[in-house]
Amino acid sequence: xxxxVSITNPYNGPLEGDxxxxxITHNVSRIMEAPRPPLAWYIAFAxxxxxxxxxxxxxxxxxxEGIGAWGHVHPVAWGFPIVNFVFWVGIGHAGTLISAILFxxxxxxxxxxxxxxxxxxxxxxxxxxVFPGVHIGRPWLPYWxxxxxxxxxxxxxxxxxxxxxxFAVGTYATVSVLFWYMGMIxxxxxxxxxxxxxVRRFVYGLVAMGWRGSSRxxxxxxxxxxxxxxxxxxxxxxxxxxxxxxxxxxxxxxWHTTIFPPYFVAGAIFxxxxxxxxxxxxxxxxxxxKKIITLKHLELMAKVxxxxxxxxxxxxxxxxxxxxxxxxxxxxxxxxxRAFGNYAWSYxxxxxxxxxxxxxxWFKKLRTNVWVILIVGIxxxxxxxxxxxxxxxxxxxxxxxxxxxxxxxxxxxxxxTLAGSFGLFFTLFLLFxxxxxxxxxxxxxxxxxxxxVHDH
Amino acid sequence: xxxxxxxLATETPLYGLIAEYDNPTALVHAARKVxxxxxxxxxxxxxxxxxxxxxxMGIRMTRLPWLVLGFALTGMAVATYFQYWTNSVDxxxxxxxxxxxxxxxxxxxxxEMTILFSAFAxxxxxxxxxxxxxxxxxxxxKERFRRVTDDKFFLVIEASDPKFDERDTRGLLAATNPVxxxxxxxxxxxxxxxxxxxxxxxxxxxxxxxxxxxxxAKARAAKTTEGRVHVVWDMDFTPAYKAQEGNPLFGDQRSMxxxxxxxxxxxxxxxxxxxxxxxxxxxxxSSFPESLALSEATMERGKQQFGIYCTPCHGxxxxxxxxxxxxxxxxxxxxxxxxxxxxxYIKEQPAGQIFGAITNGVRNMPAYGPQISAExxxxxxxxxxxxxxxxxxxxxxxxxxxxxxxx
Numbered sequence: 001x002x003x004x005v006s007i008t009n010p011y012n013g014p015l016e017g018d019x020x021x022x023x024i025t026h027n028v029s030r031i032m033e034a035p036r037p038p039l040a041w042y043i044a045f046a047x048x049x050x051x052x053x054x055x056x057x058x059x060x061x062x063x064x065e066g067i068g069a070w071g072h073v074h075p076v077a078w079g080f081p082i083v084n085f086v087f088w089v090g091i092g093h094a095g096t097l098i099s100a101i102l103f104x105x106x107x108x109x110x111x112x113x114x115x116x117x118x119x120x121x122x123x124x125x126x127x128x129x130v131f132p133g134v135h136i137g138r139p140w141l142p143y144w145x146x147x148x149x150x151x152x153x154x155x156x157x158x159x160x161x162x163x164x165x166x167f168a169v170g171t172y173a174t175v176s177v178l179f180w181y182m183g184m185i186x187x188x189x190x191x192x193x194x195x196x197x198x199v200r201r202f203v204y205g206l207v208a209m210g211w212r213g214s215s216r217x218x219x220x221x222x223x224x225x226x227x228x229x230x231x232x233x234x235x236x237x238x239x240x241x242x243x244x245x246x247x248x249x250x251x252x253x254x255w256h257t258t259i260f261p262p263y264f265v266a267g268a269i270f271x272x273x274x275x276x277x278x279x280x281x282x283x284x285x286x287x288x289x290k291k292i293i294t295l296k297h298l299e300l301m302a303k304v305x306x307x308x309x310x311x312x313x314x315x316x317x318x319x320x321x322x323x324x325x326x327x328x329x330x331x332x333x334x335x336x337x338r339a340f341g342n343y344a345w346s347y348x349x350x351x352x353x354x355x356x357x358x359x360x361x362w363f364k365k366l367r368t369n370v371w372v373i374l375i376v377g378i379x380x381x382x383x384x385x386x387x388x389x390x391x392x393x394x395x396x397x398x399x400x401x402x403x404x405x406x407x408x409x410x411x412x413x414x415x416x417t418l419a420g421s422f423g424l425f426f427t428l429f430l431l432f433x434x435x436x437x438x439x440x441x442x443x444x445x446x447x448x449x450x451x452x453v454h455d456h
Numbered sequence: 457x458x459x460x461x462x463x464l465a466t467e468t469p470l471y472g473l474i475a476e477y478d479n480p481t482a483l484v485h486a487a488r489k490v491x492x493x494x495x496x497x498x499x500x501x502x503x504x505x506x507x508x509x510x511x512x513m514g515i516r517m518t519r520l521p522w523l524v525l526g527f528a529l530t531g532m533a534v535a536t537y538f539q540y541w542t543n544s545v546d547x548x549x550x551x552x553x554x555x556x557x558x559x560x561x562x563x564x565x566x567x568e569m570t571i572l573f574s575a576f577a578x579x580x581x582x583x584x585x586x587x588x589x590x591x592x593x594x595x596x597x598k599e600r601f602r603r604v605t606d607d608k609f610f611l612v613i614e615a616s617d618p619k620f621d622e623r624d625t626r627g628l629l630a631a632t633n634p635v636x637x638x639x640x641x642x643x644x645x646x647x648x649x650x651x652x653x654x655x656x657x658x659x660x661x662x663x664x665x666x667x668x669x670x671x672x673a674k675a676r677a678a679k680t681t682e683g684r685v686h687v688v689w690d691m692d693f694t695p696a697y698k699a700q701e702g703n704p705l706f707g708d709q710r711s712m713x714x715x716x717x718x719x720x721x722x723x724x725x726x727x728x729x730x731x732x733x734x735x736x737x738x739x740x741x742s743s744f745p746e747s748l749a750l751s752e753a754t755m756e757r758g759k760q761q762f763g764i765y766c767t768p769c770h771g772x773x774x775x776x777x778x779x780x781x782x783x784x785x786x787x788x789x790x791x792x793x794x795x796x797x798x799x800x801y802i803k804e805q806p807a808g809q810i811f812g813a814i815t816n817g818v819r820n821m822p823a824y825g826p827q828i829s830a831e832x833x834x835x836x837x838x839x840x841x842x843x844x845x846x847x848x849x850x851x852x853x854x855x856x857x858x859x860x861x862x863x
Binding site: 019021025140147154158161167168170171178179181182186189192193212213216219220224231232234235238242245443445446450452453454 | 478479480481484499500501502503504505506507508509510513515518520521524538539542543546547549551554558561562564565567568569571572574575576578579581582583585586588589590591592593595596601602603604605606607687688691715716719
């Protein structure tokens with residue numbers, strides 16, 4: 001064992017408990033129970049809070065000055081905010097995928113990672129929701145998007161993809177929070193029952209709602225979990241499809257594409273899993289969770305990244321093919337322009353990050369190396385951000401009429417809001433790591449060999 | 457009942473018996489025995505769901521899925537009707553010429569609302585059927601029971617079960633080899649009242665949350681002579697420039713910008729001189745432009761356009777006796793009469809010159825170029841040529857058959 005790590009890290013001691021169940025409980029609960037988190041947590045938290053301040057400041061500028069403070073110019077009215085929105089919503093897909101789809105597919109390895117993937121989902125959706133909320137231009141009037149009776153006697157236009165977005169993302173955020181919270185109820189009860197302080201016992205007791213592990217309750221709980229998983233599965237597929245409709249139902253070359261819904265969903269899973277590994281690698285290192293989130297888990301996630309990366313690569317190739325096959329000169333120009341035009345550098349960055357970089361996961365030696373996994377995870381996230389940048393900026397700056405062409409140059413506020421949104425994300429995530437059950441203890445216990453009932 | 461009125465508990469009644477096991481197998485075997493003994497008010501408590509224990513305990517399938525289905529259908533119906541009512545009855549949106557109710561575009565929101573209602577039903581129904589939240593329970597008084605959320609397994613038979621007999625039941629549980637077998641007493645310690653600070657906090661928060669609504673209600677009911685409050689000044693009073701205003705932002709001070717150099721608006725190229733000006737070189741064109749089809753359809757179009765734009769002054773016959781002329785003449789206020797289009801000098805004008813007159817106007821006749829498209833102006837000229845011919849035709853212009861018909 002690395003002695004340097006064990007000095008700064010209170011979680012590297014031996015596991016207490018005389019059986020496997022108690023060891024899992026101890027392994028996860030001690031993160032919350034430790035008097036103070038490891039030094040790395042403080043450093044990361046200070047950094048995240050700083051970025052959060054940048055976020056608040058840059059959004060303050062945008063609200064005060066108007067959205068012209070962002071680098072919006074005439075043909076590119078969507079710019080960074082919508083790139084960031086689609087990026088964050090995409091990140092938010094892996095959590096529900098791991099919780100719901102892998103649950104329905106009986107992939108029991110998901111139990112080690114589902115809780116913080118779900119948390120990541122919720123925090124990513126929070127980050128995503130900020131952008132359209134401010135980008136509407138009058139951030140004090142977002143309730144106009146909701147069907148609330150008003151003095152103007154007007155109702156929202158329910159046949160608009162942008163209104164579908166409000167309902168899809170809103171439903172997704174709500175269902176994700178419900179799913180996440182319900183999953184944590186038994187673990188909150190564990191925290192409550194281990195608490196030594198009155199405040200902790202009261203707070204965790206309140207959110208545990210009096211869970212005592214009754215089998216009659218477990219029965220309904222598991223049924224509800226199955227139902228939520230079955231509901232969340234079509235939901236998660238619908239959300240990024242609806243987001244893609246914002247583009248696909250328009251007539252702009254490069255957006256007006258029927259491949260968008262499946263391509264966006266695959267990209268979302270791809271980017272989301274990449275974010276999960278980026279978070280999982282340091283989390284298991286600093287909080288001593290290597291026995292629960294094993295190298296095997298990371299390897300399986302690397303395989304998912306490889307597979308979805310191939311789907312995304314196929315979509316890029318198919319877009320090119322369809323543009324050629326369509327015979328439409330505007331489509332053909334749009335895609336040639338992507339690869340060789342004004343933003344060609346962003347296109348090739350995207351191809352490198354999303355198609356080429358994940359190919360290293362074909363080799364077992366590389367996909368079981370945490371450093372390789374971490375670096376590829378970061379590269380893929382960069383690539384997925386660029387994918388949305390490419391879609392929005394290349395198409396908007398070069399539409400049908402050359403007289404309507406333009407160039408998009410992001411402003412300093414653009415970069416600040418993008419960086420700042422990571423501050424919001426990491427602040428929430430670090431607080432989650434410290435105060436909430438980072439691993440679904442009850443679910444992990446249910447799948448270890450000791451949990452099996454032996455009949456004679 | 458206040459604490460002082462509580463009867464002195466000489467003996468706290470028994471809630472039930474609790475047996476502790478340290479592995480799921482032992483628990484399941486015990487559960488089967490209790491089930492077979494016919495108990496109804498009993499339960500097992502475990503740190504994680506033990507799969508298949510429903511059968512060992514005789515738990516019947518929950519009604520939760522039916523509840524969720526009911527809510528799913530409700531969500532679907534509500535979303536469908538709400539969208540129908542708002543967008544095609546109460547506030548009709550005209551979208552791309554579609555019918556007010558074109559349901560395929562409403563499906564995404566119907567789908568999302570179906571999921572949303574179902575999800576609320578799944579978690580809400582689970583909590584409701586499980587009788588949660590449940591703040592206090594007699595088992596909470598057992599120190600050992602806290603391990604139930606960690607690594608221990610418990611079986612509890614309640615004293616209220618009709619089959620419960622303290623001695624026999626204890627014997628039944630003892631035979632299952634529990635680690636610990638113990639009594640659970642009713643909870644006479646925990647107060648069942650909500651703590652006072654919590655009530656005060658909730659009441660104060662509730663009252664404070666009503667304040668904004670009170671202001672809104674007051675504003676709706678009261679009358680005021682002051683204008684509305686402008687929270688966001690530059691949104692209410694737009695700083696946008698009007699077309700003819702001076703604008704210091706640009707070097708030439710003009711608000712209305714000219715198109716970028718080298719660009720032409722759609723349909724404004726006008727590279728066919730003959731078609732758009734009526735001239736060939738410096739001379740009026742004597743023929744019709746090549747792109748104009750000299751057909752029956754063009755003639756009909758010309759007749760229609762002539763009827764709309766020319767007849768008010770020039771009259772149906774083109775003789776200058778239109779309804780505007782008739783009325784203006786009666787007013788005797790110095791009216792320049794419209795030309796009789798059958799005058800020789802007009803008949804002898806080249807087609808291009810007549811086109812030019814329509815386009816640019818003559819004397820007090822205004823220019824019709826901005827109102828009538830070039831093609832339609834040529835169609836009017838074509839019709840006028842036919843009209844002129846009709847008013848000065850001789851018998852010799854007719855064909856033999858037509859002449860025969862006349863006679």
